Amino acid sequence: MNHKIELNTLTNMPILGFGVFQVTDQKEAKQAVLDAIEQGYRLIDTAASYGNEQAVGEAIKETDVSRDELFITSKLWLDSTGYEATKQAIKDSLSLLDLEYLDLFLIHQPYGDIFGSWKAMAEAKEAGLIKAIGVSNFSIAQVTNLAEFSGIKPEVNQIEVNPFNQNVQLVDYLQDYGVKVEAWAPFAEGKNGLFTNALLQGIADSHNKSIAQVVLRWIVQRNIVPIAKSTKPERMAQNLDVLDFELTQSEMEKIAKMDTSESQFFSHEDPEMIKWMANRSVKK
Structure with a gap:
């Protein structure tokens, strides 16, 4: 799989x-990571808050695929925002992953001292510890605030994108603004009967593909990078096999009508959720 999008030089x-x-x-x-790499995945996405950076690193060490062929992403959790804490968090992630550099490092949530964190991340990029820096779950205002007042635009914003929450306005803005979009929860974790949806099944049947493949193709055709998850090698292989067909404009429009414009998980503007995040520590 050689299809790539350019983040920077x-x-x-x-x-x-x-x-x-x-x-x-x-x-x-x-x-799972060993299987994913064997099936052909090269972008592996983890985070401090997932608690599995060390396991990901062990898989990277065991695979026969060379490091420069892999694209490894991790993310900064809220208990490490701020300049000094972020410098340490980057070291901790690199240590757990047993890597000399990360291809992409993201601020996981748009809260806390994001400007202090952003400065530390920019310095880490200058030092060669990170190749690209970005954010996750940032709104239009939050991305613009960070970019305009720091003078450094995020290269990526990883957000929720699935047929039920298509985030059209945010995606359009980011792409016009020059920020690449990644999609977490592309299948909405199967909510709302995604995998038995009659419309999606009809489209899938017409292309001799699965519903999962149609969803991933729909995301890719919006110039978004989907982050899919599975622990089954056969599903991993299937999820990669989405670049040999194309959805018609009519099919894209039909899927667009599935949008509810609501998160399938929680609102990032909910004060109670922000309070919960503020009190959740992932530090050992």
Whole structure:
């Protein structure tokens, strides 16, 4: 799989990614990453808050695929925002992953001292510890605030994108603004009967593909990088096999009508959720 999008002169990001969110068992996480790389994934997405950076690193060490062919992403949790704490968090992630550099490092949530963190991340990029820096779950205002007042635009914003929450306004703004978009929860974790949806099944049947493949293709055709998760090698292979067909404009429009414009998980503007995040520590 050689389809990539350019982030900067240092690095190109694969168009399809593999994530390990909620894979908390270390053996399972390691095996999942080994299987994903074997199936052809090159973008591996983890985070400090996932608790499996070490397992991901062990898999990277065991695979025969060279480091420069892999694109490894991790993310900064809220208990490490601020300049000094972020410098340490970057060292901690690199240590757990046993890597000399990260291809992409993201601020996981748009709260806390993001400007202090952003400065530390920019310095880490200058030092060669990170190839690209970005954010996750940032709104239009939050991305613009960070970019305009720091003078450094995020290269990526990883946000929720699935048929039920298509985030059209945010995606359009980011792409016009020059920020690449990644999609977490592309399948909405199967909510709302995604995998039995009659419309999606009809489209899938017409292309001799699965509903999962149609969803991933729909995301890729919006120039978004989906981060899919599975612990089954056959599903991993299937999720990669989405670049040999194209959805028609009519099919894209039909899927667009599935949008509810609501998160399938929680609102990032909910004060109670922000309070919960502020009090959740992932530090050992």
